[in-house]
Amino acid sequence: xxxxxxxxxxxxxxxxxxxxxxxxxxxxxxxxxxxxxxxxxxxxxxxxxxxxxxxxxxxxxxxxxxxxxxxxxxxxxxxxxxxxxxxxxxxxxxxxxxxxxxxxxxxxxxxxxxxxxxxxxxxxxxxxxxxxxxxxxxxxxxxxxxxxxxxxxxxxxxxxxxxxxxxxxxxxxxxxxxxxxxxxxxxxxxxxxxxxxxxxxxxxxxxxxxxxxxxxxxxxxxxxxxxxxxxxxxxxxxxxxxxxxxxxxxxxxxxxxxxxxxxxxxxxxxxxxxxxxxxxxxx
Amino acid sequence: xxxxxxxxxxxxxxxxxxxxxxxxxxxxxxxxxxxxxxxxxxxxxxxxxxxxxxxxxxxxxxxxxxxxxxxxxxxxxxxxxxxxxxxxxxxxxxxxxxxxxxxxxxxxxxxxxxxxxxxxxxxxxxxxxxxxxxxxxxxxxxxxxxxxxxxxxxxxxxxxxxxxxxxxxxxxxxxxxxxxxxxxxxxxxxxxxxxxxxxxxxxxxxxxxxxxxxxxxxxxxxxxxxxxxxxxxxxxxxxxxxx
Numbered sequence: 001x002x003x004x005x006x007x008x009x010x011x012x013x014x015x016x017x018x019x020x021x022x023x024x025x026x027x028x029x030x031x032x033x034x035x036x037x038x039x040x041x042x043x044x045x046x047x048x049x050x051x052x053x054x055x056x057x058x059x060x061x062x063x064x065x066x067x068x069x070x071x072x073x074x075x076x077x078x079x080x081x082x083x084x085x086x087x088x089x090x091x092x093x094x095x096x097x098x099x100x101x102x103x104x105x106x107x108x109x110x111x112x113x114x115x116x117x118x119x120x121x122x123x124x125x126x127x128x129x130x131x132x133x134x135x136x137x138x139x140x141x142x143x144x145x146x147x148x149x150x151x152x153x154x155x156x157x158x159x160x161x162x163x164x165x166x167x168x169x170x171x172x173x174x175x176x177x178x179x180x181x182x183x184x185x186x187x188x189x190x191x192x193x194x195x196x197x198x199x200x201x202x203x204x205x206x207x208x209x210x211x212x213x214x215x216x217x218x219x220x221x222x223x224x225x226x227x228x229x230x231x232x233x234x235x236x237x238x239x240x241x242x243x244x245x246x247x248x249x250x251x252x253x254x255x256x257x258x259x260x261x262x263x264x265x266x267x268x269x270x271x272x273x274x275x276x277x278x279x280x281x282x283x
Numbered sequence: 284x285x286x287x288x289x290x291x292x293x294x295x296x297x298x299x300x301x302x303x304x305x306x307x308x309x310x311x312x313x314x315x316x317x318x319x320x321x322x323x324x325x326x327x328x329x330x331x332x333x334x335x336x337x338x339x340x341x342x343x344x345x346x347x348x349x350x351x352x353x354x355x356x357x358x359x360x361x362x363x364x365x366x367x368x369x370x371x372x373x374x375x376x377x378x379x380x381x382x383x384x385x386x387x388x389x390x391x392x393x394x395x396x397x398x399x400x401x402x403x404x405x406x407x408x409x410x411x412x413x414x415x416x417x418x419x420x421x422x423x424x425x426x427x428x429x430x431x432x433x434x435x436x437x438x439x440x441x442x443x444x445x446x447x448x449x450x451x452x453x454x455x456x457x458x459x460x461x462x463x464x465x466x467x468x469x470x471x472x473x474x475x476x477x478x479x480x481x482x483x484x485x486x487x488x489x490x491x492x493x494x495x496x497x498x499x500x501x502x503x504x505x506x507x508x509x510x511x512x513x514x515x516x517x518x519x520x521x522x523x524x525x526x
Contacts, residue, residue, distance in 0.1 A: 035348070037337050062348060063311070063395065084378075084393030086312065088337075089517045097390040100380075107385050111398035113352035120349070132356055133399030135436045136429040142384065156435045189347030246339050 022047030122197030181226030372481030374430025
């Protein structure tokens with residue numbers, strides 16, 4: 001395959017091909033993925049769909065977009081846990097809304113800070129995290145796993161307790177990794193949170209560099225240390241057709257085509273066939 | 284008086300509602316509030332801080348996605364915007380969908396941070412670009428965030444105002460009701476009543492929403508349009524076309 005020729009041989013045990021990275025994710029796994037602006041591993045998602053992954057519990061941190069919609073449309077998702085799914089300026093996520101109406105997936109609706117808080121409990125190894133708000137919403141009524149407790153330090157103060165989340169896998173796209181498996185995530189600290197909470201972290205990167213990322217004191221605070229990282233694969237333009245940080249913008253034509261196609265079952269199937277066939281030519 | 288579009292009017296009203304704020308945050312899918320907040324910042328001679336989520340230029344967080352919510356809980360955010368596929372007369376909002384949950388007939392994206400921020404940000408402005416009986420309902424089908432809370436639930440705030448395509452309301456937290464404050468040019472109290480599925484307070488004389496002045500309009504068409512384009516490029520293009 002054409003991408004393999006571009007992948008570099010790296011020394012770290014974490015270095016991986018895209019295919020091997022995607023193959024790590026088992027059916028039925030609790031898979032945590034980030035919001036669009038953090039860095040979505042779309043090239044890896046394509047490999048995941050190609051291998052026919054099933055029954056995922058997809059955790060969107062804290063919201064999902066194109067990636068979630070495609071995984072749902074491809075029949076890979078049993079449960080989605082999210083604070084929203086949207087294609088942003090491109091509108092509603094068509095496969096998500098269709099699947100919900102048909103009862104084809106289970107949804108655990110959440111609110112953004114609750115997902116972060118539950119992951120923080122996960123990264124700290126504690127059983128739950130209390131969080132303000134939420135009481136009096138229909139979210140709470142539909143979340144049997146969320147409890148209301150009394151603040152043990154005050155009178156008449158009820159607060160929601162969220163059970164810790166430890167994802168089986170965190171999967172995201174980042175700009176750089178080094179040959180030791182350290183990954184640069186910059187100020188996108190929600191990626192660090194996901195990796196800290198998850199049992200395994202899988203990352204695609206625009207490129208590998210030779211220097212050790214932790215040797216540069218200016219860069220080191222934005223580095224996810226290799227100890228958290230199970231696999232890293234090179235994927236140039238790995239977030240395409242989504243924007244990636246300030247490195248590239250949305251492919252507006254591709255996203256508009258998706259929205260136009262994915263409104264119907266047959267349209268989505270056609271999209272999926274061509275997406276799985278395409279290896280994006282990248283200069 | 285110069286010609287102006289409804290979008291430009293709404294941007295100008297948003298900016299007016301934000302006067303005096305130290306830090307305004309704008310969430311996902313909110314181009315008009317985003318443009319209004321950037322206008323308010325300009326009008327404050329940049330003493331106001333504005334955070335536009337998803338913006339490369341206007342999101343200065345270094346602690347990740349959680350930072351906005353931590354800031355809100357500490358009182359570091361003075362104003363935020365929420366919307367709703369449905370909004371009712373008690374200012375409950377529904378961002379989830381219509382009909383029987385979870386197999387909603389119409390499903391919207393989801394609650395985002397509303398179930399938390401509505402409790403914690405002092406000046407929450409409800410913004411909706413549609414004012415109709417399918418939006419302004421007697422009772423929402425799903426409470427994403429409640430307009431009021433019972434005693435024993437920590438709540439520093441709640442709804443402040445509601446701005447729609449037809450008019451501006453303020454929310455009276457004591458009475459738990461909206462009060463119509465002004466009617467946008469071209470609309471009327473009757474039109475608002477006809478398109479609102481709940482009762483609201485209405486004084487005998489309701490003024491017309493003041494239109495944006497020439498300086499405000501040229502700011503919206505110039506600096507603000509290019510400022511919002513990094514987050515909402517398609518909206519910025521339409522803004523040019525509308526003016």
